[in-house]
Amino acid sequence: MIGDGFDAILAAAQRGDPNALEAIYRELAPGVLGYLRGQRAADPEDLAGEVFVAVVERIGGFRGDERAFRSWVFTIAHHRLADARRRAARRREATVDPRELAPLGPVGDVSEEAMAALGTRWALTALDRLTPDQRDVVLLRILGGLSVEETARVLRKRRGAVKTLQRRALAALARSIEREAVSG
Amino acid sequence: MRRVVDSWGEMDPFTPQLLEQVLAGATPEGREGERLAALVRELRADLLEEPPADLAMRHVAAMVAAASEAGPDRSRRPTMRTLTPRRAAVLALAAAMTLTGGLAWAGALPPAAQDAVAGVASHLGLDLPSSDDRPEAADHGREVSEVAHDPNLEGCEKGQAVAAVASEPSQAHRQDPSDRRDPCAAQDERGPVGLGQDAGTGAPAQDPGPPEGVPAQPPALGGATHAPGGPRAADGEA
Numbered sequence: 001m002i003g004d005g006f007d008a009i010l011a012a013a014q015r016g017d018p019n020a021l022e023a024i025y026r027e028l029a030p031g032v033l034g035y036l037r038g039q040r041a042a043d044p045e046d047l048a049g050e051v052f053v054a055v056v057e058r059i060g061g062f063r064g065d066e067r068a069f070r071s072w073v074f075t076i077a078h079h080r081l082a083d084a085r086r087r088a089a090r091r092r093e094a095t096v097d098p099r100e101l102a103p104l105g106p107v108g109d110v111s112e113e114a115m116a117a118l119g120t121r122w123a124l125t126a127l128d129r130l131t132p133d134q135r136d137v138v139l140l141r142i143l144g145g146l147s148v149e150e151t152a153r154v155l156r157k158r159r160g161a162v163k164t165l166q167r168r169a170l171a172a173l174a175r176s177i178e179r180e181a182v183s184g
Numbered sequence: 185m186r187r188v189v190d191s192w193g194e195m196d197p198f199t200p201q202l203l204e205q206v207l208a209g210a211t212p213e214g215r216e217g218e219r220l221a222a223l224v225r226e227l228r229a230d231l232l233e234e235p236p237a238d239l240a241m242r243h244v245a246a247m248v249a250a251a252s253e254a255g256p257d258r259s260r261r262p263t264m265r266t267l268t269p270r271r272a273a274v275l276a277l278a279a280a281m282t283l284t285g286g287l288a289w290a291g292a293l294p295p296a297a298q299d300a301v302a303g304v305a306s307h308l309g310l311d312l313p314s315s316d317d318r319p320e321a322a323d324h325g326r327e328v329s330e331v332a333h334d335p336n337l338e339g340c341e342k343g344q345a346v347a348a349v350a351s352e353p354s355q356a357h358r359q360d361p362s363d364r365r366d367p368c369a370a371q372d373e374r375g376p377v378g379l380g381q382d383a384g385t386g387a388p389a390q391d392p393g394p395p396e397g398v399p400a401q402p403p404a405l406g407g408a409t410h411a412p413g414g415p416r417a418a419d420g421e422a
Binding site for chain 2: 013016018021022025026029030031033034035037038045048049052053055056057060122123124126127138139141142143145163166167170171173174177
């Protein structure tokens with residue numbers, strides 16, 4: 001958290017000050033990137049760039065404290081991720097002649113490639129066993145540092161629904177850890 | 185591959201309370217607390233990474249470019265040069281108020297015009313009277329006009345009818361008129377009544393005052409009164 005200096009940094013960022021914009025990026029980029037990676041976004045780095053540009057474009061209208069700002073940024077990240085997934089789904093639906101794809105080389109399953117790139121990170125494997133909603137809650141709470149209420153606002157769900165998702169996610173993670181321990 | 189050492193034995197579900205403690209930075213006592221803390225630690229270690237320097241530079245450059253495209257004052261909304269519905273309503277109301285000289289505020293426009301102006305104003309959050317709730321003064325003038333144009337009345341009777349309707353709002357302020365004589369009967373006896381004289385007595389006609397709901401003309405500053413369209417009364421008295 002930026003802390004006491006947040007108001008001044010926000011005001012400077014709203015004026016377009018490069019140093020203030022960088023300070024905001026440094027503070028929030030790890031969480032946003034982690035959220036997008038944990039959600040298995042196809043290109044988390046590019047998507048994170050889109051998120052921060054959108055933050056700058058709308059920062060003039062933001063009013064609130066640092067916690068609200070953090071929640072607001074993750075709301076933008078959540079929406080951008082949903083947009084990217086819709087775009088990807090439309091592309092998959094488009095009919096393409098396989099012969100046109102041949103010069104591009106072999107194409108595998110995106111999620112398998114992502115898993116391979118991430119290696120043997122057991123925590124990520126455990127995350128993959130959660131439902132998308134459960135994963136949203138866990139990532140926003142653990143990586144985003146958001147409260148149950150803030151998570152509910154980001155996901156546009158009721159507080160009780162988020163608590164239920166969280167409880168089930170924790171139970172699933174516990175089972176997953178148990179399996180890892182047994183198989184290890 | 186990193187493994188969670190199975191030194192905890194049978195695992196119990198993580199509770200929300202445990203999660204809150206772990207997220208607050210504490211490591212709760214007990215097997216479950218330690219396991220959950222380990223999970224959170226591993227997730228953060230795997231996913232919370234500082235972006236590489238080149239990626240961070242690229243992202244920040246894009247942010248600065250976006251900020252400079254939007255202008256120096258990012259808290260200010262862009263100037264609306266297009267004719268939005270609200271802007272059109274403001275212009276329409278301004279034109280209506282200019283043309284009607286404020287009659288709309290008093291609700292004294294003809295019903296159709298009053299409703300039109302009130303409708304535009306309501307879009308802007310202003311509350312102007314509609315034709316249904318026009319003040320009595322506006323309706324009173326219409327009633328006087330109707331009587332004056334009534335073809336069934338003639339002569340003294342018509343004049344009396346117009347006068348009666350016109351002075352109706354001020355009747356409450358008058359002295360008991362029941363002892364007055366019938367002016368038309370008196371006219372029959374004595375001929376026409378002079379303008380500005382009370383029928384029957386020949387005294388100057390009593391000023392009925394403004395109709396109810398219409399304020400009397402206030403005195404001007406300094407005690408001087410202004411005759412509409414004429415010289416100042418005070419000018420001649422000074």
